[in-house]
Amino acid sequence: QVQLVQSGAEVKKPGASVKISCKASGYTLTGYFMHWVRQAPGQGLEWMGWINPNSGYTRYAQKFQGRVTMTRDTSIRTAYMELSGLTSDDTAVYYCARGNPLVRGIIYYYDHWGQGALVPVSS
């Protein structure tokens, strides 16, 4: 079965960076878009961007341009999301989520989600 297993919670100080991993199993990583979505405490869902694991091409939400980097290592079926310049506003649970198959082009739905990684940002 499809599974996305993320790295654990990380406490960060303002100004630091965080890199979260998302290991995929049960399907071919390079066949589907991979998205990152975050959720601040008590708030809604916020899309951060996607990576095409086959080509490595990325698309980021304008809000995160210049601060976020999404990569992948196909040899270990793992996607990564790195966010720099952290502030308290970045305190959130960060999810990786499998998108639609690459063959459909990007249309945005997320059919499998990781368990989430809590990133509290505090001095």
Place this chain on the structure above:
Amino acid sequence: QSALTQPASVSGSPGQSITISCTGTSSDIGGYNYVSWYQQHPGKAPKLIIYDVTTRPSGVSNRFSGSKSGNTASLTVSGLQAEDEAIFYCSSYTSSSTPVFGGGTKLTVL
């Protein structure tokens, strides 16, 4: 891109049906048949329950159904059960080739 508009809360009794609306614009919901819905229980990751406006993923109960009219998409939950109590989010493709989420609707089963 502004968030899609959802009611903050809806409620219903077991066995009843409820409908959650999700209102956008012609640049998102009205322009594309790429609306999806997610159910999120407390402390859990969201779960996809509808995509492409009306399609249920394998394993999702047929008590969940989606529709769209103009700039508004709707999720109907029929035969309400206690386990349906959760927060529901809608999402749509937009003309910017990015997605937008709704603010979420808390469903309470009375």
